Amino acid sequence: MLCIKNAKINTVTNGIIQGDILIENGKIKEIGKDIVVPLDVKVVDAKENYVFPGFIDPHTHVGMWEDGMGHEGADGNEETDPITPHLSAVDGINAMDRNFKEAYEGGITTVASGPGSANVIGGQFIALKTYGDRIDDMVLKTIGMKIAFGENPKSAYGKEDKTPQTRMATAALLRETLKRAQFYLEDMIDYEEDEDCDRPEYDNKLEALIPVLKKEIPLKAHAHRADDIFTAIRIAKEFDLDLTIDHCTEGHLITKHLSKENYPVLVGPSLSERCKIELRNLTFETPGILSNEGLNVSLMTDHPVVPIQYLPLCASLAVKAGMDKNKAIEAITINPAKVLGLDDRIGSIEVGKDADIVIWNGHPLDIQSNVACTIINGEVVYSA
Template identity: 65%
Template sequence: MLLIKNGRILTMTGEIIENGSILIENGKIKEVGKDIVVPLDVEIIDANGRLVTPGLIDAHCHLGIWEDGIGFEGDDGNEWVDPITPHLRAIDGINPMDRTFKEAYEGGVTCVATGPGSANVVGGQFVAIKTYGNRVDDMIVKEPLAMKVAFGENPKRVYHSQKKSPITRMATAAKLRETLFKAKEYVEKLEKAKEDESKMPEFDMKMEAMAKVIRKEIPLKAHVHRADDILTAIRIAKEFDVDITLDHCTEGHLIVEHLVKEGKPAIVGPSLTDRSKFELKNLTFETPGILQKAGVKVAIMTDSPVIPLQYLPLCAGLAVKSGMDEMEAFKAITINAAEILGIDDRVGSIEVGKDADIVIFDGHPLRDIDCKVYATIIDGKVIYKNKI
């Protein structure tokens, strides 16, 4: 058992507990409060007034798929010879031995959504994993988590260079529609085959993967920057009655009234970058605050390796500087991220029964540039402690 005591606990449930304690047993949070009876032989961490939060969550990155400090040998993010690759699974491309995992948990990031890049119209399956471990199978929170799809410039650029479709936004949308039509038909045949085995369709690995989207077991995870691409993604999701998250959502602040009406969550970022392509011309740290204040559920992401994962709280802090409410920014990298990803039953807040993923900060991570992590706990184990 492990006890964290004397902390200023931000539970992310609306409660702030001063001089609070957290009792952890078998990797789960057993008790949270002020007057916890301490069992014998329990390991104790004295937070000594420090800020205690849930482990931070990045709702969109490519951790372990683009390895650090090398080129092609560690680049496993895009199979860019076929625009439709739903059968690819992130877990088969992640190297948990990459040093960016250590940098992540030392920075307080304990869980991430990681997966394929945006070269293809359908890129493959994301996974939610913890940031500590040496075997990805033991780090999984949810798999598959979502199906990556991409709109806008990236697929156009990749396939224009190969002189094949899609090289227009129309073709990108058409290829996604075609794939969803085929998947819907495949699922219908599978349902009919339950009563008549002769109607069983020929096995199709791509359609097996897309069937999870049609059945609403996982959402589309849409790479969308420009306003028109955001609305195209929503249009297609509505046509096929599938779930979707709007990732990047760079121009979301320009169409905020439509996003409020549609009720889709936004995973915003990476904002700490240059405007490297045309669809980023309206990039601003004001976006998450504008969306949040309008009623859109917002998460903030790094798109690591674009921004290293340990700078996730810095990105949230810069959003606060640009107008976002501070507690909402905390939620955007904890409970909101967990809820958008559909893993809030396990992570995202400090509540009894949830995974004991907890960070103790020596300072305020959204305000202080020199804030350090004092300790990181994942699944109830102290996996990092700073010698402050």
């Protein structure tokens, strides 16, 4: 057992509580004032400092592009085939990438990491805790199927005189693959329900798309420009699929449309240069504008584009540009937890949830604040 005493607890979902947190078997057991604990329980004195749930980054490539490694550590894009749904981040992440340590030292306890955006369908994103030395022990679940629109697939394959060279071809390839997956699933259902039907020939690409068709995971769409966002929405609606809009750089230009469609939006990386045409409208005002419209907004670093430990700084800059302070905290806690389908475990300080808790020596959106202690699954993994 572990007990955090004398804390200013920002629960995120139930306001601020001055008191203690009791942790048992990696879970939050009790929250309240002057909790009485046995003498053998380890006590962490928060010294009246801020206590927040561990922050969550819902779109990174941590461990896929390892820090300081160059080509040898680059395992995020399989640029030999624009359609690779059968690839899983769990087989490409190096848990010993030092950026995981920098993440939890910066208060980030859960990330989603996965393939890059060179391919029309890049593969499977996973959610994982940031502490550990073996990916099998860190992974929580597969949370989405990465797809990409816009400049990246065009530039990756167009230069090789391969498809896709246009946005039309990107959409066509995605539609063709989803339709083939639908037929494959229908044949599998017929085989399982009718003993006279032959089993369809195994196809690992189409097999990987079955959870998408069953709405067990969403399409995780890389889309910066407004027209690419609309294409992602159009295809998701055509095939009746769940969708998250990742980057959403021009979301502030189409706010009313996004509000009507009401898909989750993951905004970022905003702390970066406008290095290509589709980023020309990049601004930190986007998350605040979308949040004020009632959308479920999460913030993302797209690590290594923005180093993972600067997720709280991105939230702070969003507040500076007009986002409500509480909404900015939600955008790095409970909102991404909902996007990842893990809000029953993480994203807020509530009884029964994972004990992923961070003690700060000041408010985390104050650039001068530092992490004093990080707890993941009830274990103190970092102490300043």
